[in-house]
Amino acid sequence: MNKVNHWFRRGFCCVCAEAKTQTSAPIEADTCTSLIKQCGTSLHSLKTFHASMLKSHLHRNLHFLTNLIAQYASLGSVSYAYSLFSSTPSADLFLWNVMIRGLVDNSHYHHAILLYKQMLRLGIQPDNFTFPFIIKACSCLRHFEFGIRIHQDVVKFGYQSQVFISNSLITMYGKCDKYELSRQVFDEMPDKNAVSWSAIIGACLQDDRCKEGFSLFRQMLSEGSRPSRGAILNAMACVRSHEEADDVYRVVVENGLDFDQSVQSAAAGMFARCGRVEVARKLFDGIMSKDLVTWATTIEAYVKADMPLEALGLLKQMMLQGIFPDAITLLGVIRACSTLASFQLAHIVHGIITTGFFYNQLLAVETALIDLYVKCGSLTYARKVFDGMQERNIITWSAMISGYGMHGWGREALNLFDQMKASVKPDHITFVSILSACSHSGLVAEGWECFNSMARDFGVTPRPEHYACMVDILGRAGKLDEACDFIERMPVRPNAAVWGALLGACRIHLNVDLAEMVARALFDLDPYNAGRYVILYNIYTLTGKRKEADSIRTLMKNRGVKKIAGYSVIEIKNKLYAFVAGDRSHPQTDLIYSELERLMDRIRQEGYTPDINFVLHDVDEETKESMLYLHSEKLAIVFGLLNLGPGSVIRIRKNLRVCGDCHTATKFISKVTGREIVVRDAHRFHHFKNGACSCRDYW
Structure with a gap:
């Protein structure tokens, strides 16, 4: 208990000093309680009234003092509340319950537990009002051992049949990842209310037993229990199929909760999780006052549904309304940008990060940004972010090493790996990154050394x-x-x-x-x-x-x-264009094909010879040459030459491995046009410049 007294000692001095300096008239006993409550949300008013109580000696009345302590706690002034409590040597259970509740309501869970222990030492027996608050303290701290002790006290003092206490125990065990105990308490309850069902469904959710949680929700309905708002929200989080989503939303409408903002937001997330993004968006659009959680839920839905452009569009709308994303939302958006490999969008996200809103999770966000720039083909920007970081972890180092490997910069990856080992012990992910880098660069001896060092030097089992x-x-x-x-x-x-x-x-x-x-x-x-x-x-x-x-x-x-099916994607002015082999669906098709023909003539004059081995159809050689010219990579490159400004880097993304003929042709194209061309295929990056590729034809 000395810990609690030490923590609040300063508060006691402040109460006495401040109360004595307040100027106020004495008050009557019959109006004291109502006047305490009238202080509402004003701490200054309460202190003034407290001064009046001191002048009228009403602070000596236990009932009035208890109300004053409760009011201080409700206004968040826990140190004032406790200083008053500790100055009153009373065994009154109601007073102790008020103080324990004040500590728990203000998230001082450890101090609440210490106070409960002192209460028992003094021989003060807890009642049905004590237990829910002290169980909540254990729940929030995930303090399973003390939670078990509290449960034993519940049985010892004869309160195991109290519904409210059992509900608290179900929640506590669920948060401590002890679902079996939650279920045992639930099954042994002689009576259950809506909160009981909500608590056990929430415990299922906590233990990733979504199927069982939804089954319990259906059981609750079949037994005629009216679901609470909490039970419906927990059931929504358990939903994993279209049919379940429809069933739950029907219950939402039947219970008149379809206009509740938190329920609408949860419903949008539920439908999105089941792939019903259009329904989710309709619900989202119907929410009049959208908070960050609502926006974040819908953005994440688009990310998970592999609809990155829609996710980014919604992010822009959110920011236009003055709501900035949190780190979790931004990490989802970064994943969406990684799917698109959009260099322009990566710059936009980088700009959002520099606003400084993500200080608490800056490490995770900046690490994700490094990975994003790598996947967009810009090692330069990835390294700038890496060098500018105040803190790095093993994931950061691995991301940068992996980036060098994907781009064929094996030596640079090895140099960075050596730097890393001086401060951070590599793990199995780091070794995958460095071994891949050695593979892409043909560094056989170095690869052997890295592999052999895993168990020998770092205790990492391959x-x-x-x-x-x-x-x-x-x-x-x-x-x-x-x-x-x-x-x-x-x-x-x-x-x-x-x-x-x-x-x-x-x-x-x-x-x-x-x-x-x-x-x-x-x-x-x-x-x-x-x-x-x-x-x-x-x-x-x-x-x-x-x-x-x-x-x-x-x-x-x-x-x-x-x-x-193979395809190539290019981004022009924040819009993505996809091409397949022989594609004639684009409005600029005639212009693309005429420019392609001229370009093929130019590179032939420079020494390019079509490699018809990469045409796998059984046709004559002339047809094979024509088919090579119409590969998706070449069409995308020509489209970029026509629509990007002079000197702009042409960035292409191919979903399959780039074919050998296109690789050769692109080297010649970079030479005759004087343009840098970056191609990301299914395995690595190729940087073409002045007739050469960064892979040095080792791929």
């Missing part, structure tokens, strides 16, 4: 993803036999990622026999991944095995595996 990286390093370098030996010596069974890395190496080096063996393993481990079939099909085609290639197409058809 996982399948690390073995896959090493297979990729060896395979890309043409060391296929060494890669196979490495797989045979693995202490864990190779998974699809490991075999996939080896199959990719077989494509690069056209090793048919090994590819067939690896493909058989992959078709068992990952039978519906179209990419595996396509690689083997390409290997057969490039080596003239047309019959075998056709058999792969038949196998895909029989298994219902469909090849992913």
